[in-house]
Amino acid sequence: MNYDRIKEKLEILADAAKYDVSCSSSGGTRKNTNKGLGNSHASGICHTFTEDGRCVSLLKILLTNYCIYDCAYCVSRKSNDIQRAAFTVEEVVDLTINFYRRNYIEGLFLSSGIFKTPDFTMERLVRIAKKLRLEHNFNGYIHLKTIPGASDELMQEAGLYADRLSVNLEIPTQSGLKLLAPEKDHKQMIKPMGFVKDALVQYKEERQKFKSTPKFAPAGQSTQMIIGATQETDLQIIKVADHFYNNFNLKRVYYSGYVPVLSDTRLPALGTEVPMVRENRLYQADWLMRFYGFKADEIVDRQNPFLDLEVDPKISWALRNIDQFPINIQQAPLEMIFRIPGVGVKSAYKIVHARRFQSLSLEHLKKMGVATNRAKYFIDFKIQNNHLKHLSTIHLKQIILDESKTKYQKTFSNQLSLLNEHSFLR
Amino acid sequence: MNILSYDNTLEGFFTAVFEVYEYKYLNPKIVRQSLAQNALFSEVTPIITQQDKADRVTQRLEKQIGKEGLREILFGFLSENENFEDIVFEIIKYGIEHPNQNILKNYAHPAVLQLSKWVKSVGREAHRMEAFVRFELLQDGIYFAQIKPDFNVLPLTISYFKERYQDQKWLVYDTKRNFGIYYDLKTVEWIQLDLEIKNITQKHDQTERKYQHLWAEYFDHTNIKERKNTKLHIQHVPKRYWKYLTEKRTF
Ligand code: SF4
Numbered sequence: 102m103n104y105d106r107i108k109e110k111l112e113i114l115a116d117a118a119k120y121d122v123s124c125s126s127s128g129g130t131r132k133n134t135n136k137g138l139g140n141s142h143a144s145g146i147c148h149t150f151t152e153d154g155r156c157v158s159l160l161k162i163l164l165t166n167y168c169i170y171d172c173a174y175c176v177s178r179k180s181n182d183i184q185r186a187a188f189t190v191e192e193v194v195d196l197t198i199n200f201y202r203r204n205y206i207e208g209l210f211l212s213s214g215i216f217k218t219p220d221f222t223m224e225r226l227v228r229i230a231k232k233l234r235l236e237h238n239f240n241g242y243i244h245l246k247t248i249p250g251a252s253d254e255l256m257q258e259a260g261l262y263a264d265r266l267s268v269n270l271e272i273p274t275q276s277g278l279k280l281l282a283p284e285k286d287h288k289q290m291i292k293p294m295g296f297v298k299d300a301l302v303q304y305k306e307e308r309q310k311f312k313s314t315p316k317f318a319p320a321g322q323s324t325q326m327i328i329g330a331t332q333e334t335d336l337q338i339i340k341v342a343d344h345f346y347n348n349f350n351l352k353r354v355y356y357s358g359y360v361p362v363l364s365d366t367r368l369p370a371l372g373t374e375v376p377m378v379r380e381n382r383l384y385q386a387d388w389l390m391r392f393y394g395f396k397a398d399e400i401v402d403r404q405n406p407f408l409d410l411e412v413d414p415k416i417s418w419a420l421r422n423i424d425q426f427p428i429n430i431q432q433a434p435l436e437m438i439f440r441i442p443g444v445g446v447k448s449a450y451k452i453v454h455a456r457r458f459q460s461l462s463l464e465h466l467k468k469m470g471v472a473t474n475r476a477k478y479f480i481d482f483k484i485q486n487n488h489l490k491h492l493s494t495i496h497l498k499q500i501i502l503d504e505s506k507t508k509y510q511k512t513f514s515n516q517l518s519l520l521n522e523h524s525f526l527r
Numbered sequence: 528m529n530i531l532s533y534d535n536t537l538e539g540f541f542t543a544v545f546e547v548y549e550y551k552y553l554n555p556k557i558v559r560q561s562l563a564q565n566a567l568f569s570e571v572t573p574i575i576t577q578q579d580k581a582d583r584v585t586q587r588l589e590k591q592i593g594k595e596g597l598r599e600i601l602f603g604f605l606s607e608n609e610n611f612e613d614i615v616f617e618i619i620k621y622g623i624e625h626p627n628q629n630i631l632k633n634y635a636h637p638a639v640l641q642l643s644k645w646v647k648s649v650g651r652e653a654h655r656m657e658a659f660v661r662f663e664l665l666q667d668g669i670y671f672a673q674i675k676p677d678f679n680v681l682p683l684t685i686s687y688f689k690e691r692y693q694d695q696k697w698l699v700y701d702t703k704r705n706f707g708i709y710y711d712l713k714t715v716e717w718i719q720l721d722l723e724i725k726n727i728t729q730k731h732d733q734t735e736r737k738y739q740h741l742w743a744e745y746f747d748h749t750n751i752k753e754r755k756n757t758k759l760h761i762q763h764v765p766k767r768y769w770k771y772l773t774e775k776r777t778f
Contacts, residue, residue, distance in 0.1 A: 108740070115745050116748045119751055136693045136694060137693065138692070138694050139692075149659070149774055150760055151749060152760050153755050154754075157746070160745065199738050202692070203661055203670065203742070238694070455633055458632070
């Protein structure tokens with residue numbers, strides 16, 4: 102191993118890959134049945150956390166940061182004057198295996214700038230995954246970012262060896278994409294997603310007939326959107342996410358607050374703050390849609406196209422729909438318990454279990470992990486709840502804000518859970 | 528008060544529970560031997576562990592609270608908390624009073640809630656060990672790691688390591704409790720070492736340091752400076768775990 106050369110490449114190509122926020126290793130189903138190396142843990146594992154508090158689960162690198170395109174929002178764009186590097190297939194395989202054996206990672210997340218042609222690049226990504234699976238008996242997690250414009254044959258092969266495939270939408274709207282990445286078009290971006298979706302459906306059908314049908318991307322596909330690089334409203338972003346969840350069987354949509362790294366008149370100026378609170382609110386909204394039974398248009402609508410930055414979208418919904426409250430803890434159906442501000446999925450289940458044994462009090466809820474400082478305004482017990490007198494006041498939002506002294510901390514402690522599904526679901 | 532001591536095993540504890548009912552001890556208090564010795568208890572009845580008695584208790588419990596419930600009791604035991612016996616005995620009594628209910632679902636009951644808290648902390652600690660253990664390759668081809676968990680979670684991590692690392696020899700050692708698990712490419716065994724683990728770096732394989740450095744470099748470069756959030760970082764990786772983490776060590 103030429104240590105110095107690898108070290109230099111690793112620095113450059115980890116740097117270039119880090120703006121892809123997804124690092125999830127969940128949804129993998131591979132078992133170590135061949136006495137080989139590794140398996141995947143259904144819920145994924147974070148082996149460490151970066152100093153910005155994000156989960157590190159995979160070795161996330163680019164194969165190369167050479168690129169023939171010039172997307173304005175990307176550090177690797179052609180016109181950017183930076184150091185370039187490229188790993189060989191063997192080098193990526195060696196790093197993955199050696200990091201995995203030491204329990205540093207769950208697997209590999211490999212992406213790349215486009216050099217020569219999309220197929221040329223994609224072929225190399227696939228070759229790495231194939232080598233890991235077939236020559237090294239590697240059953241750890243592999244996430245490949247597919248290259249827009251790659252052929253169907255290569256996509257099909259990628260699905261055989263990868264657990265997850267992703268195509269990053271990056272810019273949520275067509276007009277935004279035109280402005281910032283004029284060489285790419287929306288259709289071309291979406292085409293591989295459609296291909297993966299169809300292949301997943303086909304796999305399911307064939308699998309019912311033939312047990313031996315080889316796996317196809319068992320952890321599904323995901324995408325990422327950059328937030329705050331262009332002028333989209335939260336309504337547009339959430340609609341796009343909802344559309345992809347419904348029509349492309351997406352496992353996850355990631356939201357990445359734009360980090361200004363390049364000076365370009367089309368983009369927010371250097372030094373502009375990363376919109377972290379907004380990003381966090383979008384994750385919360387996403388969570389409401391996926392786990393709490395909310396519909397996209399309940400969260401934002403034409404009158405309110407942006408999420409409230411002061412309070413989370415669940416409180417925001419509750420305040421707009423005060424007539425639905427109070428919710429009776431002892432009798433309300435689970436779907437409504439989910440909608441109480443301050444009640445998470447786990448505590449909702451605890452509540453419906455425990456209430457069969459006895460009447461619950463605010464104290465009980467607190468012990469079950471409910472954020473009672475918020476929940477208390479919205480619930481009703483068998484006994485009288487004095488906090489309810491505030492429910493009909495117009496100042497309820499202010500009362501809630503005043504009481505949650507640590508609201509800023511809260512924002513971030515929520516975010517951490519949202520980004521790392523693991524800790525959130527525990 | 529009738530004080531019964533058992534041999535620090537879960538079977539011993541269940542035997543004691545059985546005998547409380549068998550001999551109808553009044554005001555029983557069950558304590559583990561290691562605590563009974565230095566406590567002020569004047570009169571202690573030592574219980575001799577009997578598998579058949581322990582089995583009868585677990586079968587009876589399984590009927591009511593299921594395998595999941597037994598697993599919760601095991602987690603409580605591994606917490607090594609000094610109140611373990613009192614709390615679980617209270618739950619057992621509560622279960623006998625309500626024989627047809629899965630009492631562990633009543634999170635409003637203080638003992639049930641306490642047990643569920645232990646389950647949570649022990650589960651989290653086990654999970655953290657799986658996540659934060661860092662193997663170091665030694666000259667003799669063994670991937671070695673040492674841990675010092677707050678609770679006795681090594682037994683819970685066996686399946687994780689065993690399923691994952693089947694084509695390499697490995698050893699995970701709990702230096703606080705002085706035992707470890709060792710996989711020799713065939714089976715996993717419990718072992719006790721008396722060697723000095725401090726100077727382990729002298730036994731490193733020649734490539735070991737390079738990969739440690741590469742990993743530390745990677746960790747540095749995958750971080751986005753503009754998003755720095757130390758508070759969140761520490762919340763996820765509390766400082767007491769840093770000693771395990773290659774990437775947190777300064778070279
Ligand atoms: S194609 Fe990908 S790597 Fe190349 S400039 Fe665009 S976003 Fe960056």
